[in-house]
Amino acid sequence: MIIERDVPIPMEDGVVLRADVFRSDSGGPHPVIMTLGPYGKGVPYRDGFKPQWKWLISAHPNVLPGSSREYMNWETVDPEIWVPWGYVCIRVDSRGSGRSPGFLDIFSKREARDFYEAIEWAGTQPWSNGKVGLNGISYYAITQWNVASLQPPHLAAMVPWEGAADFYRDTARHGGILSNGFIDTWYPRQVASVQHGNRKAIMDPWMKEISSGPEADFLSESELKKNRTDPVQDIVDRPLDSDWYRSRSVDWSKVVVPFLSAANLAGYGLHPRGNYEAFTQAASTQKWLECHPGRHEEWFYLDQGMALQKRFLDHFLKGDDNGWEKESPVLLHLRRPFSEEVELRKESAWPLPRTHFTKIYLDASEPSALGMNWGQPNEPSSISYVAMEESLTFYSPPLEQDTEITGPLAAKLFAASATNDMDLFVTFQAFSPDNREVEFQGTIDPHTPLAQGWLRASHRKLDATKSLPYRPFHSHDELWPLEAGSVYELDVEIWPTSILLPKGYRLALQISGKDFERPLPPDHPNEAWVSRGSGPWLHTHPADRPKETFCGKVTLFTGGDHPSYLLLPILEG
Template identity: 60%
Template structure:
């Protein structure tokens, strides 16, 4: 039974804490209001912090809103010190002009944005931080709260009534959901690396439970600031716990929250639970800038690409960037992009944004981490895409190969799903090759058991054997792309499937007949890479997560919270979801003739 534990501390009333105008690092002055009370329709009072320019009393301004579970009173430098140290050491001139004293994880820096004439409104979502209530992430109740907060802030006397949303990950994913509710005062969004489908992007990749990330993330980043948690970080701006004045017992805390890991584990098929936590694309009509990380497999990129392809918004843009999860949002290039977008839609400035091409890419080439070449395109997939099949096969020595020509002779290869893998290599490229866009694999496969999980990893290599990889959102060496499928979930949703992006229905399980070949369509996440002549492509197929051998102890230690073997924390290790007697059998891949297995690549022609 869900219930709300109401605050009992008399100090925690419905008054707001006003902090007098404070000098900001850029020389401007801010009005900061802490613990502002935001009443909800069911009587719960949420808490938020408002940062706004002093000039907003005479000249109203638009506002950027974030609502989430990470604690508005948890300083980035303390709550996420590893990431903070990375950012501030790698980028010495980060957010020039800001003291960075008011920054919290994955949200706009209020000093910069107030200097640019915006207010920033941070909310502790229900059941987290200083907001009481039942904690249920991405639930309809949480999104209704978000809607209410947007409309509440729009009604302030100092606000123009124009509200924008901006933030990374959680603060991006929630944008798709609340936009589906169509708040009247929501005018524009910047969704930076935000998933959108609670089943396909987060909970179950291809039907396979993605348990490791959920377990680590929920315990470390959400429960550590659940409302009433007695050991939460002290909010340095209020001098009190970031989790509020209430102190709840472990039993009370447990009773006052949902368990997303358990919910996902108990729901192998896509049902109302997942749909209620996923975007409704035909209802997303607000202008948006969707910013996708090309190396964020397992969580972040799919929602950004799906939004651009499927949302009903008339005005929408897609920007693809490299780097770590929290990085490019705060760099000069990312900040300038956001400012121009919001200035146009929230302030009405005629700055030429409307002529910005729909798609922006930062070119990725092997062993180049500068990404200085910026390219603009008219659509996604790119208009000059030549959809090209590369076929799986074997050569005369029975080595696994990738070939641009179809293979007439039928054959098969197999591997132990618990311990083995197959790696299909192409011949050295005869000319430069660009692959940019979504991909799809068609495999004819059989299992010795009643089911099988397939893990696909697209890789590339230099002539000297060095692998082409990139620092990604949560892993230092991500491959080019990944895809997953549980064979019993092979049923396609034909209305939503595209030749280059199969869409699995996940509405029923169809067990396999051992030894029988099945035709399987697998979504492989979008990528972008320009490979020089002489490089090779490789497709790895296994029955478990892609994982490189340990190589660098220092690197592994620095990325320990995420993982440093290629897949980050986006692993599928639940023995309940993947019992060995079913998913540890022998997997056979069929090749050639009527059972030609291949991967469809978006080859870009010039």
């Protein structure tokens, strides 16, 4: 392998980004796999992300066979695997991060434009065959959506592996509620820590220099702060959707490149909504959706994930006649309770063609035994709870047959608040006959429930042009305050799931005014986050959720003129 460090990539405004290039010593040209992001190309996976690295090699000691794993970065491809497969691998430090100078502004329009120029640079180098592919996880997937909207001519295919796409709805404000828990910790730990000019950044063992730039570029703490945005405050200051959020989000009408969108089945709070929306909304005529379980960095490096990426990219970047063009549009790994085994099933569309969207109605007529029934209750009933202190859980009768629930969900709830607003946190669960909860390893949280959704009642306005019965789409462009005590019809988007439940299991829906969290599990949190069911995706910012507004009494109405229900994607047969 030929390894070139700190290769300059000039931008149109004079800023020079820095990249590491890994290519074959046996000639070329070859197609390119590129990533651009703020985590530091000079930060080794094993050093910068020690807990995650330890977990990966402990859980999968034989991961990436044939590689020494010495050249790996977090959430990017391993060049020791991909270069022998006939690719040039390029990692670019985004503007203001790592070895690239400039103002650090995550997910910005400027960052997307920089990525466009980097792709065009890579596509015209002598070692390139002119086809550039993108492949990476999380941040390195989100930037793929954003740059794809700009349609760089040399971009030939991409694999956004677990990538959010709508900065407002997927990342910053779930149902209008500020999602600060993750950003509060992630930004200083993984982004600001390797900001360009940060003298405290980790050493780059390959260049034997600080990973955040040469000593001449080091900045004081105050200078560093002035040279980057404050993402949490930016979101606090912008409660409604706006051009600022749109500039950090994909425009699906302009995404025409072939792509393989890889969604995690238990990634509530960040990525999977973007992967599903990509498949259903993007203009591309060559698009595939893959749905997998496990942690977000796990399946990307396992044999089945690697084989999938290689086959897709070999077809579009090398022109290999490997049958990919005949591959089913949807590749679903079906889950079963209390099992790590999954079954790959190929489907033709999403939602799946055999889906029968079925209403199961909430019934509060027995306050001590809240129920869900397939038939609509005739008699009206209601029940109240204190929003930030209590929760309600409605249970179905035991399932009469094995039941597959796969696809997007939604809840229609009729509720009143004692204040002028309320937040709804909705969690879909299932329980075995012996009352064990069905949960799975999520992208981060090892005890993730089956599905989650959120809505701030003052954001209840729907966009009629984009809403579907099973996927309400809120415009978030104006506030509709509540009149205390008045009943409102609220449609809650619940992110997609997939589960095959045996006969005798019960469904459950928890409704609350706070994040879903269980007591701390006996095996304690995972290695990086306190994991109680919602992972780090918590909504706790005091400026966004003042108690005088969001800790009031909420009353939920069921039956009669207020038929609250959960809409389930049940597969026929």
